[in-house]
Amino acid sequence: MSFFGFDTTLPRDRDRGPEATRGFFENPDPFAQVAQATALEDDDAIDFEDTYDGLGDQLDDDQDEFNDDTFGGGPNIKPVGKDFDFFGRTAQVADAIGEEQVRYSLQHPQAAREPLQPNVQTPAQPATISTAATSKRTGYEKYEDPGYIPDLQAKSSVWGISQKKPTEPAASRKMMSLEEVEAQMRQHGQSAPNVPAQRLPQPLADPSYPIHPQHLPTLPDGFPPIPPEFLQAQLENGALPPQMPPPPPGVPELYGGPGQLPPGVPLHHLQNANFPPQNMPPTGSRHVGPQPAQRQQQVPPPATRGAQSGMPVITTPQQLMHLTEEQRNAYLIEDAKRAKRNHKIFLLSRGNGLMTPQDKNFITRIQLQQLVAAAGNVADSDPEAVLAEDFYYQVYSQIRGAPRQHPHQPLGHFAQTYLLQTGNRLGGHGSRRAFHSADNHMQRMQQQVQRAVEAAKAKPKNKQLIIEGSLGKISFSNAKAPKPMLNIKRPDSADGAKPKKLQSDLSLSDRKSILTNLESVYNALMSMEDMERTMPPPPEEGDAEAIQEHMEWRQKVHSLNQQLWRALKVMEPIVPSSTTPHPFIALLSYPKGKKAIPRIFRHIDQEQRVTILTMIVVHLDSLDVVRLAQPVPGEAQPSLAVREAIDLFSLAIMPSLLGYVNEAPFNIIIGLLGLVIAQTHVQTVARTKVGLGILTMLLSRAEIVKEAGQASERDWQQWVEKFNVLFDTLEPALNDIFPGSINSGDDMYVWQFLAAVGIGASPEQQQRLVIAVKDRVMETVTYSKTLPADMASQRLGNVNLFMRAIGLDVELLG
Amino acid sequence: MLFFSFFKTLTNQTVTIELKNDIRIRGILKSVDQYLNIKLDDVEVLDLDKYPHLSSVKNMFIRGSVVRYVMLPRSEVDVGLLEDATRREAANQAGKAR
Numbered sequence: 001m002s003f004f005g006f007d008t009t010l011p012r013d014r015d016r017g018p019e020a021t022r023g024f025f026e027n028p029d030p031f032a033q034v035a036q037a038t039a040l041e042d043d044d045a046i047d048f049e050d051t052y053d054g055l056g057d058q059l060d061d062d063q064d065e066f067n068d069d070t071f072g073g074g075p076n077i078k079p080v081g082k083d084f085d086f087f088g089r090t091a092q093v094a095d096a097i098g099e100e101q102v103r104y105s106l107q108h109p110q111a112a113r114e115p116l117q118p119n120v121q122t123p124a125q126p127a128t129i130s131t132a133a134t135s136k137r138t139g140y141e142k143y144e145d146p147g148y149i150p151d152l153q154a155k156s157s158v159w160g161i162s163q164k165k166p167t168e169p170a171a172s173r174k175m176m177s178l179e180e181v182e183a184q185m186r187q188h189g190q191s192a193p194n195v196p197a198q199r200l201p202q203p204l205a206d207p208s209y210p211i212h213p214q215h216l217p218t219l220p221d222g223f224p225p226i227p228p229e230f231l232q233a234q235l236e237n238g239a240l241p242p243q244m245p246p247p248p249p250g251v252p253e254l255y256g257g258p259g260q261l262p263p264g265v266p267l268h269h270l271q272n273a274n275f276p277p278q279n280m281p282p283t284g285s286r287h288v289g290p291q292p293a294q295r296q297q298q299v300p301p302p303a304t305r306g307a308q309s310g311m312p313v314i315t316t317p318q319q320l321m322h323l324t325e326e327q328r329n330a331y332l333i334e335d336a337k338r339a340k341r342n343h344k345i346f347l348l349s350r351g352n353g354l355m356t357p358q359d360k361n362f363i364t365r366i367q368l369q370q371l372v373a374a375a376g377n378v379a380d381s382d383p384e385a386v387l388a389e390d391f392y393y394q395v396y397s398q399i400r401g402a403p404r405q406h407p408h409q410p411l412g413h414f415a416q417t418y419l420l421q422t423g424n425r426l427g428g429h430g431s432r433r434a435f436h437s438a439d440n441h442m443q444r445m446q447q448q449v450q451r452a453v454e455a456a457k458a459k460p461k462n463k464q465l466i467i468e469g470s471l472g473k474i475s476f477s478n479a480k481a482p483k484p485m486l487n488i489k490r491p492d493s494a495d496g497a498k499p500k501k502l503q504s505d506l507s508l509s510d511r512k513s514i515l516t517n518l519e520s521v522y523n524a525l526m527s528m529e530d531m532e533r534t535m536p537p538p539p540e541e542g543d544a545e546a547i548q549e550h551m552e553w554r555q556k557v558h559s560l561n562q563q564l565w566r567a568l569k570v571m572e573p574i575v576p577s578s579t580t581p582h583p584f585i586a587l588l589s590y591p592k593g594k595k596a597i598p599r600i601f602r603h604i605d606q607e608q609r610v611t612i613l614t615m616i617v618v619h620l621d622s623l624d625v626v627r628l629a630q631p632v633p634g635e636a637q638p639s640l641a642v643r644e645a646i647d648l649f650s651l652a653i654m655p656s657l658l659g660y661v662n663e664a665p666f667n668i669i670i671g672l673l674g675l676v677i678a679q680t681h682v683q684t685v686a687r688t689k690v691g692l693g694i695l696t697m698l699l700s701r702a703e704i705v706k707e708a709g710q711a712s713e714r715d716w717q718q719w720v721e722k723f724n725v726l727f728d729t730l731e732p733a734l735n736d737i738f739p740g741s742i743n744s745g746d747d748m749y750v751w752q753f754l755a756a757v758g759i760g761a762s763p764e765q766q767q768r769l770v771i772a773v774k775d776r777v778m779e780t781v782t783y784s785k786t787l788p789a790d791m792a793s794q795r796l797g798n799v800n801l802f803m804r805a806i807g808l809d810v811e812l813l814g
Numbered sequence: 815m816l817f818f819s820f821f822k823t824l825t826n827q828t829v830t831i832e833l834k835n836d837i838r839i840r841g842i843l844k845s846v847d848q849y850l851n852i853k854l855d856d857v858e859v860l861d862l863d864k865y866p867h868l869s870s871v872k873n874m875f876i877r878g879s880v881v882r883y884v885m886l887p888r889s890e891v892d893v894g895l896l897e898d899a900t901r902r903e904a905a906n907q908a909g910k911a912r
Contacts, residue, residue, distance in 0.1 A: 389906075391898070392819040392896060393822045396823040397823070400823075519901070522898070526898060592897065
């Protein structure tokens, strides 16, 4: 029982029988009531007639003619589809209009500057205007086609205007004067019934009628429409001159202001200027849908409209009518061409307008900022830093010819050129306004770049920032030094353990320590090369500071030289007959060790060079290129790796040694030859290319010294002594010094050696020499006869090296 | 920066890039950035019958993180210089770590 005596049982609790046992949380059946009502109270069922309010009957069905035009329906119109690209279509038209406008203003600066002239001066000469129309573009060409429905511009002002729609027909209906009614009835006879506002044909049909309320100047988009009643009232009061209703305050003076208009000009000329195509048919048959078309024409964005209204008015219908058939055809063809071109532009400009110039500038600014931030550290540092960061590229470009023209161009210049380019690009439209804005953007970008550079300079050196009171840290990263994802800390113990291990390593010739030595050699080399680059200019007399600087530099170079020298391990004591090779020789057994020699020779003095040469000569038969160069029995030549090593040695080390030997004093040559004889197995050494090469080097140098007469008698005696020992040692093995069989190719170095021996030999020795190698000479001569001419002459030339040295010639053997 | 520096010298050379999904692409290296993203031109996909969808691709941008190997033209690599550059890089890193 409720307090007020209502029945408080809920509907679901009422008289349900077994169904009433539904659980509390179960959803109530939404149709239960309906079912109940229909089942139990059949008489009270809701009748459609009772509930229908009859509003549908009040609908005015004969007002539906323009629904299709308004809403885009109708039988002739293709279905738009669900994926209609509103923005794209809009942008296309906007672009096309903009382009037409720019083109026009470029072609007719005059017309653009004096917008009103043609309009005002030639209302009575439609023919001239229309010829102008054929030659000039207005941007309105496409409206020539009466069936053309321009693409809608997505402007918010559209909504402002659409409010006008319902008011106008109603207003005009209310306000119609007798003449209007008559005109409308005439119209009715010719065209579709019930055209609401017959305003367009009227001025043409009845020019004596001074003004029609609807002929008031078009208001700009979004401006609330002036109620016709208001204007009518003003007209009746005589407050406004009929021809010249002043634009309401705030309306831009589209037509150059009322003052410029001669009072006699009928207003509809102006209007026609703005609504050319659809207004044209004076009879109603063609203008089935004036209203939507006009709406759309009013829509073009304010910026473009200013320019368009300035163009000479062309395409009024009358003008077209006045043309001769020929002219009209020409005009239409022209128009078709334009349409085609516009279509092409549309197709090409699919992506146009996706970004506004502002968007593009924004992106450009971001990119520039990135650019500056990325290289920010490099920009304000010296080329040293660039070289450190980008060593391979920089040096490679210098060596092989730079793919880029100015790799060292400072970024400031780069950014500046870039900015200038941007400015030109934007300003190139020729429109003053665009130029201004581009200018502005350029300035802003420049400022931005400056700020970015300053920020990069001011950036704290440490890699992270801990703001007080915050829990996290902020790490700085840029493109050059990305934020490290992993931060692995090497345990401190590892750092300490390493050197200890190195020190405990007594053997200096195991692979690891050799390679470590080699790396330290290279490090020293690179720092020496760096020093070379930073050499201060030679100091002038009396410039104490420069002298001081130079001294310091020399000192540094000297200490680096010592570092390099230590790393080379040349001065390690020579352990005779030890199984492990000397550390320096071990160094040379690696390709990169061999490659280092030419670089080392540039940075060491003569004494160090002779030391290195001596080391090599002393260890000649333990050099890998000598030791391993003996071909395994059964093999014609040593393995590929060894051959490569030999080639590398010949290419990298021999020239350096030769370069030194060619300037070496004679006594050193004598000493070196003595070392070869005393310390090495001469016969073994002589069987290898490198060994023979070194011997040749020494012998030919001695010969040159002798020729030049620089050798003292005592030195020469010494030399001959050594030479005789060498000759005696070598003589029995002379046949073995040739590589492999006769057809195995390169034996030039052997002939060179023999030539060097032959020159220095006594006549008796020469005879012995000839006897020793006679067989080989004959073989080669015979063999060369079977070879192609060029190869044969090469082989014979090699032999001749030797033959000429002892005063003979292969020709004699003929 | 060593790899960036290195790959920069290979621009306009033909390289073969193997991606982590086994696709191998040969093309002219147009550019590379500090993330080792790669732009390729005149692209040719090896094993094209396995990847027919790539048959009409003429140029591409490859995100650096999906590259497994880049096969280089040997003659365009200056090994000695590269060794030195590596040493320098190592020295730089060591300097930074301290």
